[in-house]
Amino acid sequence: MTARPVYMLTNQGFGDDSVDEIIAKQTNLGSDTLDLRGNQLGERGGGALADRLLSELPGVKHIILSGNEVEDRGAVQLAQAVAEGDACNLVSIQLASNRISDWGASTLGEALAKTCRLTSLGLGGNRIEEWGVEGISTGLKENQSLTVLDLNSNRITGHAMEKLAEALRVHPALSVLRLGGNRLGDKGMEFLGPALATMPCLSELSLQENRLGASGVAELARALGACSTLTDLSLPSNMFEDEGAKHLAPLLSANSSITQCDLGRCGFTAAGFEAIARALDGNRALVSLCLQGNQAGDDGAVVFAQFALSGSNSLSTLRLGDNGIGECGGEALAGSFEANMTVTMMDVDGNNIGDAAQQAIFDGCSRNKFGF
Numbered sequence: 001m002t003a004r005p006v007y008m009l010t011n012q013g014f015g016d017d018s019v020d021e022i023i024a025k026q027t028n029l030g031s032d033t034l035d036l037r038g039n040q041l042g043e044r045g046g047g048a049l050a051d052r053l054l055s056e057l058p059g060v061k062h063i064i065l066s067g068n069e070v071e072d073r074g075a076v077q078l079a080q081a082v083a084e085g086d087a088c089n090l091v092s093i094q095l096a097s098n099r100i101s102d103w104g105a106s107t108l109g110e111a112l113a114k115t116c117r118l119t120s121l122g123l124g125g126n127r128i129e130e131w132g133v134e135g136i137s138t139g140l141k142e143n144q145s146l147t148v149l150d151l152n153s154n155r156i157t158g159h160a161m162e163k164l165a166e167a168l169r170v171h172p173a174l175s176v177l178r179l180g181g182n183r184l185g186d187k188g189m190e191f192l193g194p195a196l197a198t199m200p201c202l203s204e205l206s207l208q209e210n211r212l213g214a215s216g217v218a219e220l221a222r223a224l225g226a227c228s229t230l231t232d233l234s235l236p237s238n239m240f241e242d243e244g245a246k247h248l249a250p251l252l253s254a255n256s257s258i259t260q261c262d263l264g265r266c267g268f269t270a271a272g273f274e275a276i277a278r279a280l281d282g283n284r285a286l287v288s289l290c291l292q293g294n295q296a297g298d299d300g301a302v303v304f305a306q307f308a309l310s311g312s313n314s315l316s317t318l319r320l321g322d323n324g325i326g327e328c329g330g331e332a333l334a335g336s337f338e339a340n341m342t343v344t345m346m347d348v349d350g351n352n353i354g355d356a357a358q359q360a361i362f363d364g365c366s367r368n369k370f371g372f
Contacts, residue, residue: 009022009029011037015045022034023049023052042069042071046069046071060089061089063078065095066122071101079110100128102128105133110139118146125153132154149177157184158186158188168192172200193223196220197223197226213244214244221248245266248279252276253282256285270300276291283315292323296325300323301320304320305329316344321350324351327354336364346364
């Protein structure tokens, strides 16, 4: 049997006049995924492709247009295709980095209300503000199928969270919520926090680089305290400092579901490291922790080695780069491998640890990973 030719459609320079060629190649490919990442489709090409999607590519279930420039017009016409209901087979739409603003986002929100199939909507890296979030939130209230919502790196402020929170409280299925790289601030967490506590399926929460302070993190920790489904928590580049670390500590101590946690560049000093380290003593769920870009210093490294690396938890991946750790801290981390048998990767790049301690850390990781 002759193998079906496979055409790579990503990063091929397809522009607005390439829609016929795209449809022909996708038809020949016969895949349910139309992946056009990194091309040069503008609003005219994106709109034309959306108009022809149902009639000429009815088997496509996943469309990826990230890294083009379809703008609002392309998003609106794609939304109209989704709104066809039973005639549309799309279950995933990825439109990251397409210069989409509130009009496009709001229209996609209207489409959400009319579809029972769409499970993933990716709108990261666009220009969405409060009106766009309100439109998406309105659609979510009617939608029952969406499991992934990505709004990373837009222009969303805390006030927009009021409407989104209302929608999250009644949505039964959303499991992945990405809101990183916005401007939610502590005010946004006042709205979002209580809603997170009601989400029955939440497994991944991304809130990196959102101007969260200690009070916002305290609200978050309270909201997630009873959550038994969350596995991935991402909070880097929020300067909630040691006070915020102390608010997070009870969550990390009691939680039995979080397996990955990113707390890089949050302004922790040795006091914050001690709070986190003590919380991890006995934690059997967390396997990956990022603390890079903080200010642990030697004191923070020593106390972390004492409480978090004593062999009483399941941590296997630890990132401690760029933390101002010197020789004393490095020796403490290296010495922790006398008791620790779980850490298989410890990143200490960007510190002032000597060669001997670095080699001892590498050797300890290797022993734990390979048994020698």
